[in-house]
Amino acid sequence: MTRPYTSSELNDSSLHRPEWTNRRGQFVFANSSAWPSGGAVESNISLGNAVWRAYLEPEDGWRPPWERGLIAAVVLVSGVVAALVGVITASWAQRRRLLSTVMEANVRLADTTAKLQEEKLRLDALLVRQYNLLAVLGSPRRHGSCCGSGGVVKEHSSSDGLVHGTVSQGLTLDRIENMRRQLAVNSNSIAQDLESIQTVDLLGEGTFGKVFKGLWRGTTVAVKTMILPANMSGAEKREKMWL
Structure with a gap:
């Protein structure tokens, strides 16, 4: 708890000490082991000519104790989901590359097969012609x-x-x-x-x-x-x- 310094306290160095003074230049006559944080609840209390300002804050803060665990779990789940998305994307890209490779190979195979069929027909016709010529001669x-x-x-x-x-x-x-x-x-x-x-x-x-x-x-x-x-x-x- 804090209060303003009196004129006599301001002139007395034994009473006006930095460790007893807060950021606003007020006298702290009662406080916890640590200074209140910015999230502490502030309340002004008027007693006579003095205005007392009280700061209230839970010892563990306003945040629930399971908040850090929840954040860690969310980060972990997000990492797992990101990894799964990456694996699925890589697998899809690999399948697409394999499909394009197989299609190109099928096209080349079809062209080669057509050429071989044409060559076979040409050779068969040449063979028949040679045998016919041999039979005639x-x-x-x-x-x-x-x-x-x-x-x-x-x-x-x-x-x-x-x-x-x-x-x-x-x-x-x-x-x-x-x-x-x-x-x-x-x-x-x-x-x-x-x-x-x-x-x-x-x-x-x-x-x-x-x-x-x-x-x-x-x-x-x-x-x-x-x-x-x-x-x-x-x-x-x-x-x-x-x-």
Whole structure:
């Protein structure tokens, strides 16, 4: 409790001491072990000519004792919630990156698969064409002739047509090698037959070529040269030449 100093107390150094004076310059004649804080309740009491000012404040303050625990719990819960939000955000970002990576990989895989399918179709078509060409070039030929005075002999041959359907994938290397050898023998015989033909006179000329009188193996034959379209494939040209 405080009160104003009297004039005699102000002039007496034994009574006017700093430790007995508060911030307002009043005499503190009764107080607790500590000065009241700014939150203390202040009350003025008038006694005669003096005005007494009393400060009331609980020893532990106005705040409840469980306030600090509550603040610590709120801080802890807030930290846990923040950590969970961070983990969820990181997981979502990682899933998004993984999804984009998987989608890009799927696009690249689809492109690669399409290219492989196209390459496979191209190789299959090339393989079928090669086997058809081998079948056409390696087909057996039959030759026939008619003899007589002044008669004309024409060479007739037949061709197996193009191989249709699916080509068996079980062909072995031995079969391919045998076909190559057979083609080599047939090519040699064809070259010898062509070299043995001698053209003598021009018998006629048409839209598709010329017909000559010739000698083949001592026999008079008709030799016809054909004009084939430029856009015709090699296999078709060879097939027409055998006819």
